[in-house]
Amino acid sequence: MKKIFLFLILVFSLQAFSQESFQIVSGPYLQSVTDTEATVVWTTNRQAVSWVELAPDDSTHFYHAPRPRYYNLSLGKKLIGTIHAVRIQNLEPGIKYRYRIYSQEVLEENASDVLYGKIAASKIFKANPFLFQTLDKDKTSFSFLTVNDIHENNDLLKSLLRNVKNENVDFVFFNGDMVNNMQTPEKILNGFLNLSVEMFASEIPFYIARGNHETRGLTAGRFMDYFPTPTGKPYFTLEHGNTFFIVMDGGEDKPDSDIEYGGLAAYDQFRIEEQQWLKKVVQSEPFKAARHKIVIMHIPPGNENAWHGPWHIKELFVPVLNGTGIDLMLCGHIHRHAYYKDGTGGTDFPVLINTYKNKTRVDVSDKGLVVKSLNEENKPEFEIELKM
Numbered sequence: 001m002k003k004i005f006l007f008l009i010l011v012f013s014l015q016a017f018s019q020e021s022f023q024i025v026s027g028p029y030l031q032s033v034t035d036t037e038a039t040v041v042w043t044t045n046r047q048a049v050s051w052v053e054l055a056p057d058d059s060t061h062f063y064h065a066p067r068p069r070y071y072n073l074s075l076g077k078k079l080i081g082t083i084h085a086v087r088i089q090n091l092e093p094g095i096k097y098r099y100r101i102y103s104q105e106v107l108e109e110n111a112s113d114v115l116y117g118k119i120a121a122s123k124i125f126k127a128n129p130f131l132f133q134t135l136d137k138d139k140t141s142f143s144f145l146t147v148n149d150i151h152e153n154n155d156l157l158k159s160l161l162r163n164v165k166n167e168n169v170d171f172v173f174f175n176g177d178m179v180n181n182m183q184t185p186e187k188i189l190n191g192f193l194n195l196s197v198e199m200f201a202s203e204i205p206f207y208i209a210r211g212n213h214e215t216r217g218l219t220a221g222r223f224m225d226y227f228p229t230p231t232g233k234p235y236f237t238l239e240h241g242n243t244f245f246i247v248m249d250g251g252e253d254k255p256d257s258d259i260e261y262g263g264l265a266a267y268d269q270f271r272i273e274e275q276q277w278l279k280k281v282v283q284s285e286p287f288k289a290a291r292h293k294i295v296i297m298h299i300p301p302g303n304e305n306a307w308h309g310p311w312h313i314k315e316l317f318v319p320v321l322n323g324t325g326i327d328l329m330l331c332g333h334i335h336r337h338a339y340y341k342d343g344t345g346g347t348d349f350p351v352l353i354n355t356y357k358n359k360t361r362v363d364v365s366d367k368g369l370v371v372k373s374l375n376e377e378n379k380p381e382f383e384i385e386l387k388m
């Protein structure tokens with residue numbers, strides 16, 4: 001009897017010991033950064049409420065004063081979850097801010113009775129608080145990078161972006177197919193997100209243009225939870241340095257009825273809805289007034305013989321974009337480099353398709369765009385100047 005009692009104590013002790021501590025699993029990473037807003041996203045291993053403390057980028061220590069808190073809210077209530085997206089509004093354009101993230105475990109929520117656990121937070125004593133800068137429409141020159149079709153290849157992503165913090169770029173576009181599929185959260189975290197955080201994403205924002213592989217798998221329905229945008233949709237616009245970006249979503253590449261989509265695809269309807277949005281965008285005053293206009297989209301427009309997705313993109317989006325002064329469209333998807341000057345393929349603007357092996361760097365100034373395709377050694381393999 002005594003032996004059984006000791007055995008039970010041992011089992012309970014082991015269970016308690018093996019219970020992993022409450023912690024931040026991934027992040028933070030910046031999303032949906034505009035000239036007046038930023039969203040900070042991270043995940044925890046168990047249910048929690050979360051907030052961000054924000055401080056100006058001045059000489060004071062973060063502990064100098066209580067810092068304003070921004071909570072992960074929905075409909076007036078602090079959200080309990082494991083993916084935390086804290087939207088910070090009313091920021092100043094082109095200004096640097098410091099931030100710290102916090103999550104407090106929620107052990108039990110029973111109507112008005114909430115039982116809280118421990119708090120996990122980013123370090124600010126042994127490490128510097130995170131720092132980011134809002135976008136600025138009045139900036140006269142800036143640079144950005146795009147990569148695409150990484151397909152969970154961390155070694156490739158690392159070789160392309162390992163020095164991004166020293167490359168004087170304001171943001172990075174992940175132009176689709178960063179993963180093979182979104183079957184589990186781990187596919188996203190291990191596929192590219194954790195490495196991006198390690199390299200830059202807590203301080204330099206990335207914007208993701210959804211690729212067709214990000215539409216696949218059980219976690220695909222949570223895409224907007226991981227990658228919130230200003231529109232709440234995977235297509236959205238950005239303004240920075242007198243440049244207007246349209247980030248688009250081409251959906252899937254084969255017909256919706258294809259066996260590969262398991263009867264779940266409805267991208268024809270999705271693209272038609274997106275076309276309605278795009279028509280309003282190109283009629284908007286900020287778009288018309290912008291000096292430079294750049295479109296980011298994973299799947300390039302195709303011709304009559306193309307697969308259904310690229311063809312449908314050409315049928316729906318190209319007529320809306322033609323005649324509006326687009327300077328450049330940046331795409332991926334076909335896994336090789338291609339450059340189509342204006343007029344080719346029905347567009348009246350150039351289309352550059354970035355190979356998965358390279359990153360595209362765009363340097364924007366009042367004179368125009370300098371566009372380079374850089375390999376893993378950061379050596380240019382293709383370069384064009386688009387003068388205004």
Ligand SMILES: [Fe+2]
Nearest residue numbers: 177211212333
């Ligand atoms: Fe693709």
